[in-house]
Amino acid sequence: MRKMTYRDAIIEAxxxxxxxxxxxxxxxxxxASKMGGAFGATKGLVDKYGKDxxxxxxxxxxxxxxxxxxxxxxxxxxxxxxxxxxxxxxxxDEIMNQAGKFRYMFGGQMSVPLMIRMVxxxxxxxxxxxxxxxxSMLCHIPGIKVVWPSTPADAKGLIAAAARDNNPVIVVEHxxxxxxxxxxxxxxxxxxxxKAEVVREGADVTVVTWGLMRHKCMEAAExxxxxxxxxxxxxxxxxKPIDTETLFASVAKTNKLVIVHEANKTCGLGAxxxxxxxxxxxxxxxAPVVRVAGPDTSVPFSPPLEEEFRVAPENIIAGVKTLF
Amino acid sequence: xxxxxxxxxxxxxNMLEQRVFEKAVQEQYEEGNIPNSAHLYLGQExxxxxxxxxxxxxxxxxxxxxxxxxxxxxxxxxxxxMAELFGRVDGYCKGKGGSMHxxxxxxxxxxxxxxxxxxxxxxxxAGMAAKKNGTGQVAVCYFGDGASNRGTFHEGMNLCSIQxxxxxxxxxxxxxxxxxxYRDMVNxxxxxCRAAGYGVPGETVDGNDPWACYEAAKKAIDRARAGEGPxxxxxxxWRHNGHFEGDPDxxxxxxxxxxxxxxWLKRDPIVVVRKQLIDEGTCTEDEMVxxxxxxRKQVDEAVAFAHASAWPPVSEVYTDVYAx
Ligand SMILES: Cc1ncc(C[n+]2csc(CCOP(=O)(O)OP(=O)(O)O)c2C)c(N)n1
Ligand SMILES: [Mg+2]
Numbered sequence: 001m002r003k004m005t006y007r008d009a010i011i012e013a014x015x016x017x018x019x020x021x022x023x024x025x026x027x028x029x030x031x032a033s034k035m036g037g038a039f040g041a042t043k044g045l046v047d048k049y050g051k052d053x054x055x056x057x058x059x060x061x062x063x064x065x066x067x068x069x070x071x072x073x074x075x076x077x078x079x080x081x082x083x084x085x086x087x088x089x090x091x092x093d094e095i096m097n098q099a100g101k102f103r104y105m106f107g108g109q110m111s112v113p114l115m116i117r118m119v120x121x122x123x124x125x126x127x128x129x130x131x132x133x134x135x136s137m138l139c140h141i142p143g144i145k146v147v148w149p150s151t152p153a154d155a156k157g158l159i160a161a162a163a164r165d166n167n168p169v170i171v172v173e174h175x176x177x178x179x180x181x182x183x184x185x186x187x188x189x190x191x192x193x194x195k196a197e198v199v200r201e202g203a204d205v206t207v208v209t210w211g212l213m214r215h216k217c218m219e220a221a222e223x224x225x226x227x228x229x230x231x232x233x234x235x236x237x238x239x240k241p242i243d244t245e246t247l248f249a250s251v252a253k254t255n256k257l258v259i260v261h262e263a264n265k266t267c268g269l270g271a272x273x274x275x276x277x278x279x280x281x282x283x284x285x286x287a288p289v290v291r292v293a294g295p296d297t298s299v300p301f302s303p304p305l306e307e308e309f310r311v312a313p314e315n316i317i318a319g320v321k322t323l324f
Numbered sequence: 325x326x327x328x329x330x331x332x333x334x335x336x337x338n339m340l341e342q343r344v345f346e347k348a349v350q351e352q353y354e355e356g357n358i359p360n361s362a363h364l365y366l367g368q369e370x371x372x373x374x375x376x377x378x379x380x381x382x383x384x385x386x387x388x389x390x391x392x393x394x395x396x397x398x399x400x401x402x403x404x405x406m407a408e409l410f411g412r413v414d415g416y417c418k419g420k421g422g423s424m425h426x427x428x429x430x431x432x433x434x435x436x437x438x439x440x441x442x443x444x445x446x447x448x449x450a451g452m453a454a455k456k457n458g459t460g461q462v463a464v465c466y467f468g469d470g471a472s473n474r475g476t477f478h479e480g481m482n483l484c485s486i487q488x489x490x491x492x493x494x495x496x497x498x499x500x501x502x503x504x505x506y507r508d509m510v511n512x513x514x515x516x517c518r519a520a521g522y523g524v525p526g527e528t529v530d531g532n533d534p535w536a537c538y539e540a541a542k543k544a545i546d547r548a549r550a551g552e553g554p555x556x557x558x559x560x561x562w563r564h565n566g567h568f569e570g571d572p573d574x575x576x577x578x579x580x581x582x583x584x585x586x587x588w589l590k591r592d593p594i595v596v597v598r599k600q601l602i603d604e605g606t607c608t609e610d611e612m613v614x615x616x617x618x619x620r621k622q623v624d625e626a627v628a629f630a631h632a633s634a635w636p637p638v639s640e641v642y643t644d645v646y647a648x
Contacts, residue, residue: 033503034578058473058509059440059501087439090474125359125411127422129438297645301422302411303359308638 001183009152009184010041010117010173013159014079016188018049021077024163027055027064028081028117038083039119039178065091065116069098072114072168079163085120085172086132099168100143112143115162116170120148121212121262122299123176125306131299133211133263138170139240139272145193146239148172150214152184154237157191165193174212196243198250202232205256205320208247208273210236213260213311220316229324239269247273248281255286256323260316265293292319325539331377332606335534336597337615338373342393343594344623345402349392349409352627353569358409362423365393367532367564370593371496372397374537375464378545384432384450384463386443388496389424390563391436394466400428402626412633419636420644432461441467441474444493448480451489451554462490462548464541470501472515481554485522490548492541493519493556496531498563503579516558524554531559532593562588 004012018024026042032054036043046054057064061082068078082088088095099112122131138146145167149155155173162169199214200221209217214235221231232250236242251257257277259270270291277289292315299309327335346364353362365372368390376397379385387394396405400416408415409423416428427435434450437443443465450463471477472495484491495515499506512518519526525547529540537559544555562585566574573579601607 030503035503035572038502056504056508058504059470060473060475062475090439090441125422127360127420127425127438129425130360295641297641300420300641301359301417301425302419302636302640304635304638305411305420305641308641 002186003181004152004184005178006152006155006173006180006182007039007041007178009156010159011036011043011045013156013163014042015045015048017079017160017163018045018053021163023075024077024079025053025055026079026081027057027067029057029059029083031081032056037081039173039175041117041173041178042081061087061090062094065094066098068114068116069094069102069112072112073102073110077113077115077163079115079117082116082118084130085118085134086129088118088134095138095144095168096141100141104143111166112168113166114168115159116168118170118172119175120172121174121176122306122310123212125301125303126299127301128298133261133294135172135239136263136267136269136272139269143168144240145169146172147193147237148174148211148239149237150174150177150211150235152180152182153189154191156184157189158193158237160190161193164190169193172211176212191237194238194241194243196237196246197235198232198246199235200231200233202230202254204230204254205232205258205323206234206250206254207231207258207260207316207320208234208236209260210239211262213262216311216313217260217316220313220320223313224317224320229320231320242273242276244276244280247277251277251281252284255284257285258290258292258316258320258323260292260311260319262294262311264296265291266296268293287323290319290322292316325535329606332601333615335373335377335538336601337619338376338397339369339534339594339597340616340619341402341622342369342372342396344619345396345626346393348406348623348627350565350569352410357631358423359411360422361568361570362392362409363390363568364563364565365390367588367592368496368498368561369393370534371494371531371537371559371561374534375494375541377538378541379464380461382432382459383461384434384454386434386447386450386463386465387426387436388443388466388468388471389437389440390468391426391466392423395426395428395433395436398431398433400431400433402622403629406626406630407633410630410633411635412630413636414629414633418640420640441471441476443467444471444474444476444480447491447493448483448489451484451491452487454490455487460549462492462545464492464494466494466496468501469495469497469499469506469515470504470509473509481519481522481524481556484554485524488551488553490551491554492544492548493554494541495556495558496561497558498561500563500567500580502567503573505579514558516556519556524556526556526558528558528560531561532591532596534593534597564589
């Protein structure tokens with residue numbers, strides 16, 4: 001299959017969706033600059049679509065998100081870029097109380113077709129204000145969908161799906177993945193929201209994850225295989241809604257569940273996943289659920305500290321081994 | 325105003341320390357000793373020098389993300405600052421903060437920020453504390469032309485105004501917010517005109533002239549100490565380097581006009597003031613050379629100190645989450 005970077009896959013998906021939908025537009029800080037935003041994920045699009053479709057905004061995340069919600073309600077399909085996920089506090093009211101609630105509280109009169117792209121995660125020593133994984137806060141909000149692609153193909157397919165959804169969909173991109181090269185289908189390609197991927201089939205334990213951690217889990221799974229532990233690795237891809245069918249089927253097969261996420265452990269999405277399994281198929285488990293997650297601290301700056309904070313394959317291996 | 329020799333030499337030394345320190349940061353970044361990146365202050369030294377010379381040691385400052393020099397100018401220790409940028413244990417934040425999150429509580433430095441513009445709201449709190457202390461302290465909030473478009477500008481300035489809080493909003497207009505020219509991001513020539521809307525005095529001064537910066541700061545600080553409330557000063561300036569170290573604009577001029585850049589380089593505050601002090605007979609070339617050697621030595625020592633400082637122990641990840 002054709003290979004491309006995660007970044008180029010994002011640009012291609014945005015390009016195809018802008019071309020397909022005359023109501024779509026991109027807005028964000030420096031998205032129309034020659035750099036194509038802080039991560040180059042909109043590079044070149046302004047040359048093709050012009051400054052009325054790829055719109056640079058001031059450092060005004062509140063107004064930026066308000067523009068997204070307001071115009072979405074009136075029939076447009078904005079693709080809003082928030083540079084770092086850490087900045088969503090600045091526009092949380094627009095996300096939480098407006099985007100997520102308009103359809104419901106106004107009795108279904110209107111919809112909010114809005115894609116919000118943002119960058120999460122550590123890897124570059126960005127410290128407390130440029131490294132967070134805040135997905136579980138977003139998943140807690142009714143009316144919002146959340147996806148986190150971890151490969152170029154998923155980036156393309158999930159952005160296409162988000163761009164065609166009639167609801168606010170948050171697409172989290174991982175800053176450690178932009179340069180990752182991988183397979184990416186040509187032409188129209190959609191990954192449906194709500195569909196997980198079984199990345200590796202295995203018989204002994206289900207390892208559920210998303211984002212950058214998918215790759216760490218795969219590294220761990222290969223090492224564990226050498227020691228005779230056969231992991232089934234599931235990349236959720238959609239964090240809300242969660243593909244419970246795939247999750248429960250895997251738990252029924254392996255009878256063991258390890259949840260791996262980069263975000264802080266307490267109230268992380270792992271808690272929700274464990275609860276879903278406990279509610280629906282606790283009888284299938286023959287051991288306690290294990291969570292391998294970031295510590296309940298901010299992300300520290302100093303390299304050895306960030307590296308200690310991060311979930312590494314060794315942590316995942318140790319977590320899995322507690323079950324064997 | 326006329327100043328004595330000691331004052332003039334202190335002003336120049338303050339700027340020079342910032343300059344030599346930031347040049348060293350650039351070198352150390354290029355050698356791979358400073359993780360992530362750094363937003364350097366090169367070219368803007370007259371502002372922090374002018375403001376700091378008008379401050380008392382017990383005053384507060386709220387630095388921006390381009391904060392090293394603002395912090396240094398307040399009288400903080402170079403060694404501990406450099407160690408922080410290296411992520412070492414002897415840094416002011418034990419290596420947990422880094423370039424963008426640097427606080428020095430003992431010097432009233434409330435901490436530079438990764439969430440651009442958040443300090444314009446926090447400054448209200450510093451102003452409230454200063455007012456309640458009843459000690460005549462003031463708080464200076466440094467922010468950029470880009471940050472001036474955050475909603476916190478509006479809310480912060482208005483609340484300071486009605487409460488007559490001793491806050492100085494120090495806008496460093498270096499013409500660019502990341503890759504965007506402020507002339508595309510606001511529809512006024514001078515952002516200081518906005519102050520009138522809050523009943524706050526606002527003026528625009530030459531940010532490359534330390535004497536003008538000092539005089540404007542002094543006036544605003546005197547007003548604040550007298551209980552008359554906040555002021556806003558817009559300092560017009562230019563950053564010599566890119567937005568961050570590693571920004572291609574530094575060499576390729578993707579965003580800035582090289583002619584405009586050249587014109588501003590001719591107004592380099594270090595070069596201009598050095599010449600001025602010698603030409604007017606305030607000091608001799610030899611005195612200057614001696615001072616420069618001293619500062620060079622001080623900065624070399626800071627770099628050596630940072631190199632010699634240990635990495636923080638990984639147990640530091642888990643400390644400082646809550647106060648006792
Ligand atoms: C809330 C928020 N939005 C965006 C950013 C990304 N960002 C960091 S610095 C910067 C530009 C700031 O420009 P300005 O305020 O003019 O300060 P300067 O860098 O010129 O000193 C931007 C957009 C951020 N850190 N925080
Ligand atoms: Mg600026």
